[in-house]
Amino acid sequence: MPKISFRGGSAIAFLLFLFVLWELLVRLTKTPMWLLPAPSAILTEAAAGFGDFYGHLLSTIFLALLGLVVGCGIGLLTAIFLYRLPKVNEMLYPLVILSQNIPTIVLAPLLIIWFGFGLLPKLIVISLVCFFPIVVASMDGFRQTAPELKHYLNMAGATDKQIFWKLEFPHALPSIFSGLKISATYSVMGAVISEWLGAKQGIGVYMTLAQSSFRVDRVFVAIFFIMLLSVLLFGVIRMIEKLAVKGRKAGNR
């Protein structure tokens, strides 16, 4: 435990160092505000504008979380479905991979044409982004089940269903959580991208407005909050992982 907090500590120290460097460079070169604001200016803007920003932030959090839950839920169900039905898997898995080759930025306007400006197209964008890491990670987790444990269950007379729910699924939990962590960070990105395409509020909207009026400081405020949100989501999922994955401390599976 102390080792982890120390590592986190050194990361924060390094980040602070970068901010100081940034601040110094901006001041020394007298870079204009509209080109690159100093960290202090960004912080001031974040504090001053938080009243306006707050609504956008909440809206994005809501969208990202909802998309994450829907995307991961569908992803996990898909993985279980494909794993339990190898024939279907053979047919559909390549399509799952292909689905990731559609550029979101191209797909999103189409979704708006089809589904309007409501919640649905946005959810589809975020789910599509979150879905893939979960499917791949879960499938890999299911496949990597320890063969000696599977052999034991077979000898003990377990049915395929029992083998899945008593062995393969819990065995894959660490993998599933790895996928979840990636999806969580993607979900915030997905939410922001979907908001660019047309929304009343959200960090994406705030960013577009800031960009078009050359408020680079506000763009950075948005960037920092997106990062903060991703890190927070990541942390929350790691906490849930620690509660859910038992008996497998580091280095001992």
Added chain:
Amino acid sequence: MSLAIHQLHKSFGERPVLEDINLQVENGEFVAILGPSGSGKSTLFQLIGGLVLPESGTIELNGEAVNGKKGLIGYMPQTPSLFPWRTVLENVVLAAELKEKPDYQEARRLLQKAGLADYENAYPNELSGGMKQRVSFIRALLSNQDVLCLDEPFSALDEFTKLTMQKWLLSIWEANRKSILFITHSIDEALFLADRVYIFSKRPAHIKAEIKVPFSRPRDENLLETTEFFQLKQQIFKYLKEEISE
């Protein structure tokens, strides 16, 4: 008779693995199968466990043919194969759980007898090798089957732990008297534990000899130093020598 195997043949593709295996395990009898590594002993267990089908021959449990039927034996594998996310208590009831609601009271009683009462809520990664094997054996016991198949369960343990575990196994078995079929490649282990020993040849395996072990029970480690034990060991060693020279 609880387990009887008649004229069992099994091959994988062109290669025969088991040839004309005939063996019996009486009710409450401890039978060992002694043979070189890779002689098809584990294949025999897969046949008994119903995972694979024989080319010919029958496997009978309590007089009923059970070829290809799963879930009728208690099984203890070579590696403990405990589930890392389950506590010791949750692990020992696993085999029983596959069929019915497990009897936690009985599980606790057996854990206590095995000296594992304090570890009931521990995870397997906190246990030593010997403790894991105890948990694994209790899991097989709790599966509530008449016949237990033990596949070289102590082969990975050091000599000291092994002897402790063998004595422990005997003490538990004497209290329960299940029928046990025990695979091993150690002559000492077979003679120390079993009532009867079947000696397997190398692949394709057939039964070279069947030896009655005359030593009275309960047995302890002093038996290992007696002349009778040594003579019997020599006799078995002769069969093994034939296997090497052939």
